[in-house]
Amino acid sequence: MADDAVSSCEFRVRYGETDQMGVVHHRHYLVWCELARTDHMREVGVSYRELEEQGLKLPVVEACVRYRQPARYDDPIRVRCWVRDVRSRQVSFGYVVERADTGTLLATAHTSLIAVDSRHALTTIPPAIRARLVATPDPVRI
């Protein structure tokens, strides 16, 4: 159960994600988290693409990242993702970013999203969607 609740996605660092410090610029971790989150949703049967086509959007209302070790160009990256909390109008996700080869911890993060309709008005997450977004305890301290 615990394992199922934490999804995992892998990719390589793109050149254009680095900055002149020689490491990945910190904004890209939010993109990686988004990638992991939509992958996680797809795995539990919720296509974010279809949600938007049906008029439900989940904008990010809070994002926090702790950067622990730099990621570098061409590094194989793994992002693990899980639901931390789900309510009628809000859902939170946790993330661990690590080297896919060595398992070295690179960053931890969490984001909160709210449900809005096509006019950007606050709405509720449909029960069928909410039922699939099962919260699990943080697998690591984030």
Next chain:
Amino acid sequence: MADDAVSSCEFRVRYGETDQMGVVHHRHYLVWCELARTDHMREVGVSYRELEEQGLKLPVVEACVRYRQPARYDDPIRVRCWVRDVRSRQVSFGYVVERADTGTLLATAHTSLIAVDSRHALTTIPPAIRARLVATPDPVRI
């Protein structure tokens, strides 16, 4: 007349626009051209924001950039922009990217855009808009 037809916008290179080569990553020049193009349109009385609100979009169908000298973090940049050609359904812009302080040429570029409606179907540029997008000869070889 010639001078009026070439607009100019200035800004500084952002840190996050650099890559590990220590210079601006080449994709950002397209963002700078977009900035210069919408500034140019605003100056001749065409708000691209309003165009989109009215259902007209101008997606880029061709973009070419020649990179001549690297731009670096914090450099003051000037982008000069002009209309190269305007037709019923298409408009092309030219760009010169240069150091704002020394005038050093950094890049030249040109882009072509087509007019589409809110369903992404090809449409015509309204005559009132087209009348403001006056083509001018290239001020430099691009």
Next chain:
Amino acid sequence: MADDAVSSCEFRVRYGETDQMGVVHHRHYLVWCELARTDHMREVGVSYRELEEQGLKLPVVEACVRYRQPARYDDPIRVRCWVRDVRSRQVSFGYVVERADTGTLLATAHTSLIAVDSRHALTTIPPAIRARLVATPDPVRI
């Protein structure tokens, strides 16, 4: 004094900063904060460009953003920035992102940065630099 301690920078939302939700993608607020932070440093006499040229880098080790209202294409944006805390090896900044025309609050944020040398090893912020990075109480709740 309090006013001097909070810097302010303004710019317009770029088209490429929006996403298909029709608002600014959340990662760009980190770029805006970086812009405000380096502007703030420049105003108090610390050029981040020169710091890096001298071998001192300030990578972000923590970043948190609370998104309150969406920003849209072409909106005039103001980011106010201040030092929250400075220690021998770490400095934290606070940020308020707002509409430059109406003053509407769009987001608040804070980031922590550590000092590293050219080999990415932890180092101390030189006293002359640290003396200029004067902490001030948060002007708003962030």
Next chain:
Amino acid sequence: MADDAVSSCEFRVRYGETDQMGVVHHRHYLVWCELARTDHMREVGVSYRELEEQGLKLPVVEACVRYRQPARYDDPIRVRCWVRDVRSRQVSFGYVVERADTGTLLATAHTSLIAVDSRHALTTIPPAIRARLVATPDPVRI
């Protein structure tokens, strides 16, 4: 031979790559081409990461993209890449961007890169590298 000379890489469109037009922002195709190019080089035995570690960099000096059909969020993308021309100090690549599922043509592109050393001075591509970058005729008209 012809087939070997054209590499292929696949990925999905990221949410943050879209803009408010509801399609992928045109700058990201340059990032995709870069991804395809470094994959292509890796497949023929040239690690761009190692090249840079040895002091050889290949900055882009020209990039042209023709956008034919828009790419959308979550679309499966394939980029095919090949060497168009290789000289002592310069190498050019061609690209076809297409839907990975339907094969629909989305864009074609070409880029030219020059060889520079760690001080950004023009240099020659080492013969051992050049021997692996074998040019092939364009598989499609670009």
